[in-house]
Amino acid sequence: MATPSITSTTTPIFISTTTLRSILSHKTLISHLKSTLPNASLSLSTPPRHSLSTSQNSTLLLMPSFSTSPSLPYIGVKLVTSHPQNSSLNLPGIHACYTLFHSLSGQTLALFDATELTLFRTSSISGLGSLYLSNFDSHVLVMVGSGNLSPHLITAHLSVRPSIKRVIIWNRTAEKAAALADRLTREKGFEGVTFESNGCLEDVIGLGDIVSCATNSEHELVEGVKLKEGAHLDLVGSFKQTMKECDDEAIRRGRVFVDNEVALEEAGELVGAFERGVISKDDVCGTLVELIKGDKVGRKNDKEITVFKSVGSGVVDLLTAQLVYETVIRDQIGQC
Incomplete structure (x- = not known):
C-alpha cells in the first residue's frame, strides 16, 4: 500500500463514517493488524493515554501515536468522549474524532469521524x-x-x-x-x-x-x-x-x-x-x-x-487510520 508523498498542495480530506464503512471490514482489518502490528510496535511511539474526568460520569480520552519510519510516516491523535449516561438519551456512549498528520512535514492529511473507527479497531x-x-x-x-x-x-x-x-x-x-x-x-x-x-x-x-x-x-x-x-x-x-x-x-x-x-x-x-x-x-x-x-x-x-x-492503544488507531487513508488515496489516484 502506497504511503502519501509530501507536496505543498496536500489538502486535508474528511473521511466520513459512510466512506469508512465502505472500505473496512473486520476480516480485512484483522488481517492488516496481524501483518503490521509486530513491526509497527517497534517503530511507533505511543505516549500514555490521557484520561480526564469531565464530570462524575464522563471521561475525555486523548490518545496520540507517531512514527518517523518512511514506511509509516504518520502522526495520529484520537479524542474520545465517554458518556455512559447517554443510553437514557438514546445516544451512543462513545464519540470520537481522529486527526492524521504526515510525520515528516507535519501536514494535516485527514480528519476521521472516529467513532466508527474505534468500533472497528x-x-x-x-x-x-x-x-x-x-x-x-x-x-x-x-x-x-x-x-x-x-x-x-x-x-x-x-x-x-x-x-x-x-x-x-x-x-x-x-x-x-x-x-x-x-x-x-x-x-x-x-x-x-x-x-x-x-x-x-x-x-x-x-x-x-x-x-x-x-x-x-x-x-x-x-x-x-x-x-x-x-x-x-x-x-x-x-x-x-x-x-x-x-x-x-x-x-x-x-x-x-x-x-x-x-x-x-x-x-x-x-x-x-x-x-x-x-x-x-x-x-x-x-x-x-x-x-x-x-x-x-x-x-x-x-x-x-x-x-x-x-x-x-494509539498504535492500533494509527494502523486502522493508515489502512483507510491509503485506500482512499489509492482509489483517488485510480480515478484520475
Whole structure:
C-alpha cells in the first residue's frame, strides 16, 4: 500500500463514517493488524493515554501515536468522549474524532469521524486475540452487552471462528438485547447463525465457547465458576481501575493475555486481582504482539480457559487510520 508523498498542495480530506464503512471490514482489518502490528510496535511511539474526568460520569480520552519510519510516516491523535449516561438519551456512549498528520512535514492529511473507527479497531483486536486463544471449533458466542460495540464484536468473532452457529445476547435492559438479536437476524451476511437474547446471564455464561463483554460495568458480571471448560473470555469494556466485567475467579482460572502492557495498569479486573494476590503481573502470559510473533504460545489445548483483556492503544488507531487513508488515496489516484 502506497504511503502519501509530501507536496505543498496536500489538502486535508474528511473521511466520513459512510466512506469508512465502505472500505473496512473486520476480516480485512484483522488481517492488516496481524501483518503490521509486530513491526509497527517497534517503530511507533505511543505516549500514555490521557484520561480526564469531565464530570462524575464522563471521561475525555486523548490518545496520540507517531512514527518517523518512511514506511509509516504518520502522526495520529484520537479524542474520545465517554458518556455512559447517554443510553437514557438514546445516544451512543462513545464519540470520537481522529486527526492524521504526515510525520515528516507535519501536514494535516485527514480528519476521521472516529467513532466508527474505534468500533472497528476495538472489535478487530478482540477477533485477532480470539484467533490465537479461542477453540478452533467454537460453536456458541455469548455477548454480554448490546451497545454499539456489540454487533462489531460479534462480527469480528464470527470472522475468525465461522464455526459459531449460535449467538446469545444479554443486556441489563432485556429489551435492548432482544432488539439487537432481532436486528442481526434480519441482516445479510449471517446466514446459518441464530441470534437470541436471554435475560439471565447466570444461565447462559456456561454455554459460551466464547464470552465477549462490552459494558461500562463497575461490578463483576461474569462469574468465573460458571465458565465452561475450554471457554475463551474476551474483556473489552473496562479502561480504568474502577471498572470490571468479571470476578477474580475468572482471572484465576484463565491463562490471561492482554492487548498491550497498559492493560496491567488500567484494567480494573487485573489491577484488582493483582492487589488481592489472585495473580501477579508475572502470571500474565503475554501480549497480542507476542502471540502474533509466536514468542508466546496461545491456546495449548481445548480444555483450558483463556482470558484476553484489551484496553486499546494509539498504535492500533494509527494502523486502522493508515489502512483507510491509503485506500482512499489509492482509489483517488485510480480515478484520475
